[in-house]
Amino acid sequence: MERTEAMLAQTRPPGVADVDPGSVLLPGHDVPLGRYTTVRRLLPQRPRRMVGAWCFVDHFGPDDVAQRPGMEVPPHPHTGLQTVTWLLDGEILHRDSLGNVQPIRPGQLNVMTSGQGIAHSERSPAIHPPVMHGVQLWVALPDPARAGAADFAHHADLPRWRDGELDLTLLVGEFAGQRSPAVVHTPLVGVQLELRGSAPTTLPLRPDFEYAILAMSGSAEAAEVGFEPGALLYLGSGRRELTVRGGAGARLLLLGGTPFDEPLVMWWNFVGRSHEEVVAAREDWMAGRRFGVVTDDPAPPLPAPALPTTRLKARDRTGDLHG
Numbered sequence: 001m002e003r004t005e006a007m008l009a010q011t012r013p014p015g016v017a018d019v020d021p022g023s024v025l026l027p028g029h030d031v032p033l034g035r036y037t038t039v040r041r042l043l044p045q046r047p048r049r050m051v052g053a054w055c056f057v058d059h060f061g062p063d064d065v066a067q068r069p070g071m072e073v074p075p076h077p078h079t080g081l082q083t084v085t086w087l088l089d090g091e092i093l094h095r096d097s098l099g100n101v102q103p104i105r106p107g108q109l110n111v112m113t114s115g116q117g118i119a120h121s122e123r124s125p126a127i128h129p130p131v132m133h134g135v136q137l138w139v140a141l142p143d144p145a146r147a148g149a150a151d152f153a154h155h156a157d158l159p160r161w162r163d164g165e166l167d168l169t170l171l172v173g174e175f176a177g178q179r180s181p182a183v184v185h186t187p188l189v190g191v192q193l194e195l196r197g198s199a200p201t202t203l204p205l206r207p208d209f210e211y212a213i214l215a216m217s218g219s220a221e222a223a224e225v226g227f228e229p230g231a232l233l234y235l236g237s238g239r240r241e242l243t244v245r246g247g248a249g250a251r252l253l254l255l256g257g258t259p260f261d262e263p264l265v266m267w268w269n270f271v272g273r274s275h276e277e278v279v280a281a282r283e284d285w286m287a288g289r290r291f292g293v294v295t296d297d298p299a300p301p302l303p304a305p306a307l308p309t310t311r312l313k314a315r316d317r318t319g320d321l322h323g
Contacts, residue, residue: 023225024048024234026212028059034073037063037132042214042232044266050317051212051234052257053186055081055140055266059216059230061133062089070124070132075294076302077285078114080146080264080271082139084182084190085110085122086171088216088251090132096120097292100152106134109155109171111182113141117284118150119291121299135216135253137190140260140271145185155181164201166244167194173257176204188257193244195220195252200245203254210237211256218250263314263322268304275312282307 024047028040039058043049060071071092085092087106094102094110097119104110112120124132140146159170159178168175172182173189189209195218205211212234213222220227222244227233235242237259244252265272272278282304284290294301314322 023223023236025225025227026232026234028230028232031058033058033060034071036065036069037071037073039136040230044319046319048212048234048317049315049319050140050260051210051255052188053140053142053260054137054188054190054212054255054257055260055264055271056138057214057232057255058136059214060135061131062217063132064130065090065124065128065132066130070128071122072124073122074299074302075119075121075297076269077117077119077281077291078112078269079117079281080141081114082141082184083110083112083114083120084137084139084172085134086137086192086253087132087134090129090134091125092134093123093125094120094152095123095294095297096152097294098150098152099295101295102152102154104154107158107169109158109182111153111155111172113145113151113183115141115146115148115150117281117290117292119294119301121294121297133217135214137255138271139184139186139188140262140264141185142260142262146271151183153182157181163203165195165197165199166201166203167196168192169194186257186260189255191254193252193254195244195246195248195250197248198245200243202241202243205239205242205256207238207240208258209256210259211235211239211242211254213242213244214253214255216251216253218247220244220246220250220252222252260317263316265312265314267307267312273314278312279307
């Protein structure tokens with residue numbers, strides 16, 4: 001054991017993380033979102049709370065909303081994070097307390113940076129496509145970005161290219177020599193992989209990143225592990241490449257980033273560092289302070305749930321308690 005660790009220490013390049021001992025397949029669990037939408041929550045989970053700075057992954061649909069309102073999430077607050085919204089089918093109208101009113105459609109990206117506080121709502125338009133399918137993700141913000149100004153950006157044009165049997169669309173970060181226009185605050189990547197055939201394609205990875213891959217539609221295999229839609233395969237760190245294969249038309253989402261080592265307190269829509277910080281955010285929201293008013297949304301703001309009777313504890317990316 002000691003000899004093996006010494007050998008690894010001699011051969012591992014500076015700054016490269018230890019190789020994770022294996023992949024972990026994380027099934028999602030259903031969570032209601034608003035009145036009409038149920039999502040499959042992939043992160044956080046007890047076995048794995050984060051992948052890089054990605055701290056929250058919801059996959060929704062494909063849902064038939066032809067005779068239904070679709071997504072109806074009234075005004076609610078956020079602190080300490082970025083929201084990243086990506087659609088495969090459907091349309092959602094974003095409104096926020098900065099004055100932005102922005103529809104998002106398949107192939108487009110919305111990135112909202114909360115800084116120290118922002119509020120927004122997400123709704124399907126009255127006349128909307130018959131199917132809704134997509135993901136919403138959160139990125140934990142480091143200091144000083146989490147205490148900075150709120151921001152919102154819509155990206156209609158993203159890097160797209162083909163590699164073997166894959167069509168790739170880069171949502172955030174850098175990958176295979178391409179760079180997304182989306183602003184992020186830690187080394188991060190999110191890239192959609194759409195399979196055109198069954199032949200395997202090998203992609204380059206950064207060994208200092210940890211990665212996970214989500215099946216959004218169709219069956220696939222990565223790192224010789226098969227997985228179905230609504231499951232997240234955690235791949236660990238230390239990998240220099242990844243081989244992906246599956247049925248034609250399968251769409252996957254590869255997420256990665258350098259390990260985020262600051263313990264977080266995640267409660268409701270807030271990402272903080274301490275119990276006191278989350279309590280203050282909740283009090284400000286309920287008192288109508290800090291977060292502003294969502295533009296052109298007449299619905300009453302979503303009230304915050306009651307805090308638990310025990311003190312909120314910070315957890316690291318693996319789920320271990322701190323403080």
